[in-house]
Amino acid sequence: MALATSRHHALRDFTLHFFAAFGAQITQRDSDSAVWVDLPETLATHFGKPGLHLTFQNGETTPHTDLVAYGSRLFDQMMDFLERRGGVTLLQLPRQHQGADQLLRAIQPRNVAVLGLKLEEQQHRLFVFNWHITYRSDDKREELYPVVLDSDGQRVALADEDEKGLVLQKLLIDGEPLPVENDEQGAPASVRLPPMTHLNRLAESARKYALYHADVRCVTFEADILPRLHKVLSRLTSYYEQQIGEVYDSHDPQGEKRRVLEDDLQRKIGEEIENHRLRVQVELFSYAILHTPTAVANITLGDGKQSVMVQISRNLYTGVLSRPTCHACGDEIAALVLDRAGHVLCEECLRQCAGCREILCDRCGLHGCPVCAEQLCEECSRYCWSCGLRACAEHSSPCPVCTDDVCHACQEECAACGIRQCRAHLRMDGVTGDLICCRCAVRCPGCQQDSSHLATCSASGQRYCTGCIVTCAHCQRLVGPAFVTIDPADGRAYCADCLTACPGCGQLVGRGNEYRCQECGERCCGHCALRCQTCAAFLCPSHGLRCQGCHAALCQEHAARCELGGEVLCSVCDALCPGCGYSHCADHTAACSLCLQVYCAACVGESGECETCREFPSRYGEIVMADEPIAADAR
Incomplete structure (x- = not known):
């Protein structure tokens, strides 16, 4: 609606x-x-x-x-x-504004002086192309769509698209016919039009805008067509389905009538779809050329080293002032600055080199040093061949290895000698993780890692990194990993001179890992010697005992024995019988079936009762456990 x-x-x-x-x-x-x-x-x-x-x-x-x-x-x-x-319309727009004073006050040079000024009035052209767009489907719609371009092919906004745009109707009303000029014979000369190639190029550009407008409108029109198409197809389908349903099988045993109706339905559906298909035709209906009076000022500016000419124009019909644009951001500028390359800039886009103090713009190549972040021009900065950035002279130096200029952000000092060079030429120290140069790096024969932290093996004379070389636990000499033995008894390293064979077991052990038996005085080592857990005395395998229960080492003095079987017991596994007071092991332990008290096997007879429980009935009578209060306790 x-x-x-x-x-x-x-x-x-x-x-x-x-x-x-x-x-x-x-x-x-x-x-x-x-x-x-x-x-x-x-x-x-x-x-x-x-x-x-x-x-x-x-x-x-x-x-x-x-x-x-x-x-x-x-x-x-x-x-x-x-x-x-209205095929071609040529109009001259009237002069409604003055231009000289506005042009002279349009810009304010900041770092340059005015060297020259030339004022003139020109006729700029506006090209109005009116496109006749026809939309055909089940109905027909038409519209005239104007597209306004300037001589460079740039589109000029109209009032219905932009609040500051031109009012096309007012332009056509205010426009006046071009004055008629006479030729050499005094006869009215024909009006000179722009070259046809130029008009064709502008018309092609305007046609693209018209096609885009038509595409946008088609979205709305197709949304309006689809409900109508759906309604028509629904009516056709319902009608033919009713016709097909009314055909009896007896009247159409072969189904020919139904097939004819179905084919007719598909044909009409295709026709309706084709009739509702939206077709668009875009034709150039007419065009107009509007001559616009324009005041132009060509101003030559210079700073003593260079000069540049800027152009300021004012449309004498609309009064719109066109200033020069900033080379960096493209906005029109009033406060004008000239950089070293001759570019016109606004005050927001000017940059100053921290080295030479010259003014440049963002496009001229100011580069931030990756170390100190100072903004420098190409002449005051050096190109880094590693990262591709440009750094200041203070934070850039030649690499002593490849001789390329590299910034200090891509270089590193050797942790050993302090020489700065490219990070790609440095190696990681296998001991400390620092970066070291090739001259300071030595390949360790033990771990095959580069390092500058080295020590000499007293056995072979080779140099190993401090991560691989070992100090002998006995003589405190430095020994390489290939000339050291780890004693499993204490986990410490010993050199070959500090190893000896144990007379008891024949194992190679360190000299600091030899002991003597407390009973017989024989030499033993950490592999074969036993150490009493009570007094910490060392014992040879012949005089050392082990607990039957926990297998702990014991000497003769601190070993207890089971009175029934003679098994060796430690103080933890030794249990005293409450009946006879003798020691017994776990294998010779029994519990009374009545009082559940633990005794040695000798104190609990074949009846499974202790002596106290066996004599109790004869003295105090028979006890029925089910009648006792304890029987009611679920525990």
Whole structure:
């Protein structure tokens, strides 16, 4: 509904503008929506009557009214008149503003002086291309879409697209015919048009904008077409399905009638889809060339080293002032600055080199030093061949290995000698993880890692890194990993001179890992010697004992024995019988079946009862455990 209303208003506005532009008298009545138009002679001849009674709704049409709608006879007559009269229009826009004072005050040079000034008035052209766009589907819609370009092919915004844009209707109303010039014979000369190649190039550019506008409008139109297509297809499908359902099997045993109806349905569906397919035609209806008076000032600026010319122009019709644009950001500028390369800049885009103090712009190549972040030009900075950035002279130096200029962000000092060079030439120290140079790095024969922290093996004379070389636990000499033995008894390293064979087991052990038996005085080592867990005395295998229960080492003095089996027991595994008071092991332990007290096996007879429980009935009578209070306890 909203779309139909907007289309109605657009067509009404177009029709009123059409007749008003060609001098017709328009009368609108408040009582109805009809419009009375008194036509001038030219329009009366074209339309075949002196006046028109216009209406824009089908419901208001009478024999005495003229309907204006897309595709109507009157609308086609209007388009035909425009096509005949408006093919090419040449207009001169009037001068409504003064330009000299505004041009002189348009810019304020900051670091340059004005060396020259030239004022002139030029005629700039605006090209208005009117495109006739036709949308055809099950209905027909038409529109005129204007595209305005300048001489460079840049689009000029109109008021319906931008608030600051041009009002095309006002331009055409204010425009005046070009003055007629006479040739050498005094006859009126023909108007000179721009070269056809230039017009073709501008028309192609304008056509792209028209096609884009048509694509956008097609989205709205297709959304309006789809419901209508769906309604038509639903009606067709329902009708043919009803026809097919009314065909009896007895009347159509082979199904030919039903197949004919189905084929007819598919054919009509295809026709309706094709009829509702949206087709767009874009044609150049007319074009106009508007000559715009423009005041131009060519100003030559210089700073003593270089000079540059800037141009300022003012449209004398609209009063719009065009200043030079910033080389960096592209915005128009009033406060103007000239950089070392001759570029015109605004104050926000100027940059100053920290080295030579010259003014440059962002595009001229100011580079931040990767170390100190100072902004420098190419002449005051050095290119780093490693990272590709540019650094200041203080933080850039040649690499002593490859001789390339490299910034200090890509270099590192050797942790051993302190010489700065490319990080790619340094190696990691296998001991400390620092970076060291090739001269200071030595390959360790033990771990095959480079390091500058080295020590000499006292056995072989080779140099090992401090991570691989070992100190002998006995003599404290430095020994390489290939000339050292780890004693498993204490886990310490010994050199070959500090190893000896144990007379007891024959194992090679360190000299600091030899002991003597407390009982017999024989030499033993950490492999074969036993150490009493009670007194910590060392014992040879012949005099050392082990607990039957926990296998702990014991000497003769601190070893207890089971009175029943003679097993060796430590103080932890030794249990005293509460009946006889003798030691017994776990294998000779028994519990009374009545009181559950633990005794040695000798104190618990074959009946499974202790002596106290066996004598209790004869003295105090028989005990029934089920009748005792303890039987009620679930525990």
